[in-house]
Amino acid sequence: MTLELSHDHAEVVSLLHPLDAGLEPAIASLHARLARDAQLTHTLDIAYRVVDSPVGKLLLAATDRGIVRIAFELEDHDSVLQLLADTVSPRILQAPARLDDAARELDEYFKGIRTEFDLTLDFRLCRGFRLNVLRHLPRIPYGSTASYAQVAQAAGSPNAVRAVGTACATNPLPLIVPCHRVVKSDGSFGGYLGGSEAKRALLRLEATP
Amino acid sequence: MKPGQIGNKKPFEAVVREQGATVLRVCRAVLGVHDADDAWSDTFLAALQAYPTLPAGANVEAWLVTIAHRKCIDHVRAGTRRALPVDQPPEQRSSLGIPGDGYEELLDALTGLPPKQRQSVAYHYLAGLPYNDVAALLGGTAEAARRAGADGVKSLRSALAAHQSLAHTSPKGDI
Numbered sequence: 001m002t003l004e005l006s007h008d009h010a011e012v013v014s015l016l017h018p019l020d021a022g023l024e025p026a027i028a029s030l031h032a033r034l035a036r037d038a039q040l041t042h043t044l045d046i047a048y049r050v051v052d053s054p055v056g057k058l059l060l061a062a063t064d065r066g067i068v069r070i071a072f073e074l075e076d077h078d079s080v081l082q083l084l085a086d087t088v089s090p091r092i093l094q095a096p097a098r099l100d101d102a103a104r105e106l107d108e109y110f111k112g113i114r115t116e117f118d119l120t121l122d123f124r125l126c127r128g129f130r131l132n133v134l135r136h137l138p139r140i141p142y143g144s145t146a147s148y149a150q151v152a153q154a155a156g157s158p159n160a161v162r163a164v165g166t167a168c169a170t171n172p173l174p175l176i177v178p179c180h181r182v183v184k185s186d187g188s189f190g191g192y193l194g195g196s197e198a199k200r201a202l203l204r205l206e207a208t209p
Numbered sequence: 210m211k212p213g214q215i216g217n218k219k220p221f222e223a224v225v226r227e228q229g230a231t232v233l234r235v236c237r238a239v240l241g242v243h244d245a246d247d248a249w250s251d252t253f254l255a256a257l258q259a260y261p262t263l264p265a266g267a268n269v270e271a272w273l274v275t276i277a278h279r280k281c282i283d284h285v286r287a288g289t290r291r292a293l294p295v296d297q298p299p300e301q302r303s304s305l306g307i308p309g310d311g312y313e314e315l316l317d318a319l320t321g322l323p324p325k326q327r328q329s330v331a332y333h334y335l336a337g338l339p340y341n342d343v344a345a346l347l348g349g350t351a352e353a354a355r356r357a358g359a360d361g362v363k364s365l366r367s368a369l370a371a372h373q374s375l376a377h378t379s380p381k382g383d384i
Contacts, residue, residue: 012334012362015369018311019237019335020230027229030246034225034253043258048222085220091260092220 035095045089047098050077054110054205055198058175060099063088066120067102069172072194088124106175112208115142117176125172129160133167140181143206147185169193175202221260225253228270231336232277238331239281241316251280274336278328278346285324311369318368325354326361333358 038044046068048061059071059080068088071080085092096103101119108114116138123131133155140146146154148164155164168179174193180202184190192199232252236245255276263272319327325347332343333354344354 009334012330015362015365016234016238016315016330016334018315019234021312023230023233026246027233030233030249030253031225031229033250034257037250037254038257041254041258043254046220081220081222082217086217089261090218090221091257093222093225093257 031094035093035097038091038093039095039097043091044093044095045091046084047093047095048081049094049096049099049103051099051103051106053106055194055201058106060102060106061092062098062102063122063124065122065124067099067173067176068122068125070174070176072174072198074195074198075193102176109175110205112205115206119176121173121176123173126167126170129155129157129163130167130170132156133164134171134173134177134179137168137171137177137179137181140178142178145181145183145203148182148190149185151182165190181206218260218263218265221257224256224260224269224273228273229253231270232273234335235274235277235331236281237316238319238335239278239328240284241320244284248277248280248284251283252277255280270336271338271342274332274338275346278332314369314372315365318365318372321368322361322364323357325357326364329354329358330361330365334362 035044035047039047042064046061046063048059051058051060056073057077058073059069059077060067061069061071061081061084069080069084071077081092105114105117105119109117123134126134133151136151136154139154140151148161148168149158152158152160152164157163164182168182169191171177171179171193174180180192180199182190183203189196189199189203229249233245233249236248236252239245240248252273256273259276263269319330322330328347329340329343332338332346333340338346340351340355340358343358344351347354347357
């Protein structure tokens with residue numbers, strides 16, 4: 001009975017198979033239309049896109065307040081999106097338009113023609129001392145570095161060197177908030193979200209006149 | 210708890226990727242190709258809006274089919290020329306379908322079915338809903354939904370067979 005039923009089911013499904021004609025391109029254009037409609041009706045809480053870069057694929061995500069997250073491939077983009085769904089909102093779509101400016105500015109940065117970012121940021125993923133640290137980082141100029149201890153001092157808590165390390169390691173907005181410019185006091189690179197190779201590459205890029 | 214476990218909701222993007230094709234098939238079967246796109250868009254926009262209130266662990270596919278069912282009915286009510294034909298099958302084949310692969314023939318055959326049969330076939334065979342759930346959407350008993358599904362499949366088969374023999378005996382341009 002069950003066998004017969006499932007046989008029947010599969011047979012009917014194949015009978016209906018012509019409905020799949022042109023399904024994939026249709027879905028692609030419907031997805032784009034959904035992203036536009038969602039943006040227009042303010043139902044989209046987080047828009048994201050993935051861009052290529054010299055340090056690997058980057059996930060860019062924005063709320064209606066600004067860029068909320070930039071993630072390296074190493075962080076696993078699916079996990080990052082799931083965490084955003086859990087902590088901010090599950091109303092997330094791949095919707096490139098909201099990230100156009102960010103993508104362009106990052107592209108210019110990697111080409112060496114941009115030394116500062118002019119983007120609206122949403123810092124809702126960080127709080128307290130970590131937020132305080134992140135707000136200080138853009139003061140380290142392009143092409144130079146600061147030690148964790150110097151940043152701790154600048155953030156008003158000279159003893160909180162380890163906490164500065166944590167703030168950098170959990171920076172939700174790497175590249176734009178330049179935690180890669182924070183290095184160890186002995187001059188070695190220290191860790192980095194995107195891997196030490198990426199940190200090295202960024203500092204090399206910024207050192208090139 | 211790991212991300213993605215029960216209690217956590219997937220990003221809506223994943224819902225579109227996983228269920229988009231099924232919902233479009235259902236809309237095409239119920240409405241025909243032209244209105245299907247609009248019904249799909251209405252369905253997913255409404256779903257996106259309501260997504261945060263969907264209970265964690267709910268059956269997302271059944272939820273989407275429920276929304277699609279309502280949106281398809283809206284489309285039928287809204288348009289005079291729109292599908293879910295009640296009286297008679299169209300005299301001419303639609304030129305909107307993508308030719309070949311039996312697509313138009315199938316749409317013609319679907320168009321010839323009474324709405325409940327068409328919906329039962331779509332929800333049970335395309336969306337995989339058990340007949341209990343189909344009955345919950347359409348009203349009536351699960352047995353009635355099962356009968357509508359079976360009758361629908363039977364009519365589809367004979368309509369398609371008739372098409373084939375017609376195509377066989379009188380090739381295009383012959384008459």
